[in-house]
Amino acid sequence: MSELQANLSEEDGIFVLRISGELDYKGVEPFRKALEDVFDKPDGLILECSGVEYICSAAMGVLIKYVNQSRQAGKKVVLTGVSDNDKIRNPINAVGLSKLVTIADNLDKAKQMFR
Amino acid sequence: MNKLVLKIPGETNFLSKIREFALSFAEKMGFDEGALGDIEMAVDEWATNIIRHSYGEDPEFPSEKRIIEVEVNKLENGIEIVFQDRGKPYNPKNTPLPDLRKHVEERKTHGLGVFAMKQFMDELDYQYVSGVGNRIVLRKFLKRNY
DSSP, X not given: OOOOEEEEXXXXXXXXXXXXXXXXXXXXXXXXXXHHHTTTOTTEEEEEEEEEEEEOHHHXXXXXXXXXXXXXXXXXEEEESOTTOHHHHHHHHHHTHHHHSEEOSSHHHHHHTTO | OOEEEEEEESSGGGHHHHHHHHHHHHHHTTOOHHHHHHHHHHHHHHHHHIIIIIITTOTTSOGGGOXXXXXXXXXXXXXXXXXXXXXXXXXXXXXXXXXXHXXXXXXXXXXXXXXXXXXXXXXXXXEEETTTEEEEEEEEEOOOXX
16 A cells, blocks of 8 residues: 655656556545646646556546546546556446546557547 | 454544455455455445544544444355444435536536445445444445356
């Protein structure tokens, strides 16, 4: 069990926010802050989640809100690292998040969506 | 071991301990990875509800009494997880299931926890014991391959 970490990098001109650790209620505010801090990226970003060990419903709510705000601002948000991550795939599917958010199978495919 | 009890402060710092406690018991019972994820989420969501709703909105409630008691019981065909707190009544059965599309349109970020709990567990019983607090029983059954 580990604390939430968020690291931003720029790869091939695309911003990638790597999230790792546990996204339980304790991690919700740091997660919201991490997303707010990168909202100024003009084209949007990739949210890489392969290191996420747990995601609670409140964190999914934060994500839904962020994706909605990004869309309204004409930006794209693509999730990756979900399909192969047993820890978060089921909750994301069960809550229906996978129908609301674009999910790419891997980082390369996520980057292709920005080209 | 057929039963274990954990008494722990009702604070977000202890959520991971509560999840670990229930998961280690469930693992020994033979639940698969998917079912363990379901149990983890249901346990976490209810513990969070206690912290936020039963205790969190009552500034008069002394911090030393914000205790969560978690009991795990081995059933013949599954696991039973019993939560007890001393806070205000909070009945998850009265919480309507959210419309996810509306959630997005209305920019709501809460209300998915009870949905997840109902979705992931096979049975849910709730009782408010006057003068004591909320008592919720979650059950999940082992799926057998016939």
